[in-house]
Amino acid sequence: MSEKDTGTVREELIKYYDGTERVATIIDEEVAFPDGKLIVSRTDLKGFITHVNQAFVDMSAYSREELVGANHNILRHPDMPAVAFKGLWDTIESGEKWQGYVKNLRKDGRYYWVKATVIPNVRDGRLVGYTSVRRKPSRSKITESEQLYSTLM
Amino acid sequence: MPFNFTVSPDFAPDHMSGWFYFNTWLQRNLETEIHLELFDSFDEQREAIRAGKIDLIYANPYDASMLVREHGFKAVVRPAGKRDEAVVVVPASSSAEAVEDLSAGVRLATTADPDVHTIGMIMLEPADLDRHNITQREYDTYILVAKALLRGDADVGFFLKQGFDELSDLIKKQMKVLVSSQISVVHHSLLIGPKMQDYADPLSRLLVNMHTEPKGAGVLESMGIKRWESMSVEQTEFMIDLIDTLVI
Numbered sequence: 001m002s003e004k005d006t007g008t009v010r011e012e013l014i015k016y017y018d019g020t021e022r023v024a025t026i027i028d029e030e031v032a033f034p035d036g037k038l039i040v041s042r043t044d045l046k047g048f049i050t051h052v053n054q055a056f057v058d059m060s061a062y063s064r065e066e067l068v069g070a071n072h073n074i075l076r077h078p079d080m081p082a083v084a085f086k087g088l089w090d091t092i093e094s095g096e097k098w099q100g101y102v103k104n105l106r107k108d109g110r111y112y113w114v115k116a117t118v119i120p121n122v123r124d125g126r127l128v129g130y131t132s133v134r135r136k137p138s139r140s141k142i143t144e145s146e147q148l149y150s151t152l153m
Numbered sequence: 154m155p156f157n158f159t160v161s162p163d164f165a166p167d168h169m170s171g172w173f174y175f176n177t178w179l180q181r182n183l184e185t186e187i188h189l190e191l192f193d194s195f196d197e198q199r200e201a202i203r204a205g206k207i208d209l210i211y212a213n214p215y216d217a218s219m220l221v222r223e224h225g226f227k228a229v230v231r232p233a234g235k236r237d238e239a240v241v242v243v244p245a246s247s248s249a250e251a252v253e254d255l256s257a258g259v260r261l262a263t264t265a266d267p268d269v270h271t272i273g274m275i276m277l278e279p280a281d282l283d284r285h286n287i288t289q290r291e292y293d294t295y296i297l298v299a300k301a302l303l304r305g306d307a308d309v310g311f312f313l314k315q316g317f318d319e320l321s322d323l324i325k326k327q328m329k330v331l332v333s334s335q336i337s338v339v340h341h342s343l344l345i346g347p348k349m350q351d352y353a354d355p356l357s358r359l360l361v362n363m364h365t366e367p368k369g370a371g372v373l374e375s376m377g378i379k380r381w382e383s384m385s386v387e388q389t390e391f392m393i394d395l396i397d398t399l400v401i
């Protein structure tokens with residue numbers, strides 16, 4: 001858990017890239033990344049979830065049914081700057097691997113930090129989707145990212 | 154010309170003869186000649202792969218990625234219930250209770266197993282450790298990694314989970330597991346090369362039923378494998394995608 005957590009509960013409007021928005025409950029409380037696990041998801045070319053592993057379900061606090069078919073921005077936290085995701089999409093759409101630190105929003109309003117690696121999935125020479133695998137980040141990288149992202153908002 | 158078969162050098166030494174029995178069994182049942190060659194190191198084996206000398210291989214997941222994407226191999230089967238998981242271990246006397254308690258300068262004992270080493274390094278990342286701020290030494294076997302820890306030659310060691318579990322209780326009691334991976338989708342697999350593709354279907358049919366036949370069951374037992382499970386193209390591609398993300 002981050003020392004800066006206050007446990008404060010607030011309602012916040014999240015605006016997505018496609019123009020849609022929603023009001024989400026945000027709780028300033030971190031949930032620890034499970035040791036030794038990887039959080040895995042796959043999406044189609046537009047970022048709609050096609051597969052999640054059990055660690056993904058557990059950490060997001062959504063059910064598998066709620067997740068599969070949903071836009072991956074279901075996890076977007078308002079503390080994440082849009083420019084970080086622009087970098088992600090520009091990178092993977094050009095066929096490259098993207099790596100970065102992401103603060104994710106759980107269904108219950110709490111958050112968790114991950115070190116994510118996203119890669120394009122190529123089958124018979126065709127791009128068919130993307131896979132993201134998250135691992136446990138170090139506390140120092142989280143602190144660095146918090147500082148960096150707050151300047152990019 | 155016989156086909157050439159090889160086994161990832163990280164197989165358990167106790168099962169070496171099992172792989173020879175397996176090759177004999179295969180030749181009889183596929184009615185074709187296959188030569189089994191074991192290599193001492195991953196490097197030597199990779200050289201043979203690049204030279205196009207291998208037609209059938211029981212491969213480590215990291216090599217499977219290279220074999221499928223660069224050399225046109227196809228996964229046929231995987232051993233049921235066997236997953237490649239890694240554990241990060243310290244001597245029981247160590248003051249570290251979690252990976253985050255380890256700090257720069259630690260001495261790591263590891264092996265040439267690419268999956269165990271990579272997964273191990275990923276599990277050290279939460280402590281901000283990477284190859285630039287630790288010293289590491291590669292040992293030939295997990296027994297030697299254990300000895301390095303017990304002798305005080307290393308502060309932390311990486312083991313294949315199964316390799317660690319198979320150590321004697323006496324040795325295990327002198328060590329402490331800090332973290333155990335739970336990835337569950339990374340595993341060894343039997344892959345078939347371009348020259349042998351015509352045998353893909355018969356081989357798959359033969360192997361998924363191997364445990365139901367008395368001779369086959371005996372051979373499997375000597376290899377430490379319960380039974381083979383068929384692997385679809387998509388399962389293989391998924392595992393390879395996942396491994397592609399496990400960069401350090």
Ligand SMILES: Cc1cc2nc3c(=O)[nH]c(=O)nc-3n(C[C@H](O)[C@H](O)[C@H](O)COP(=O)(O)O)c2cc1C
Pocket residue numbers: 015016017018041042043047072073074075076077080085088102103104118130131132
């Ligand atoms: C494979 C894949 C995994 C993703 N994982 C996440 C994630 O865990 N959390 C997140 O906020 N965005 C993730 N994204 C980015 C989202 O698609 C989206 O761009 C982001 O949440 C910002 O939302 P917006 O672009 O709709 O504004 C992922 C994208 C892909 C392709």
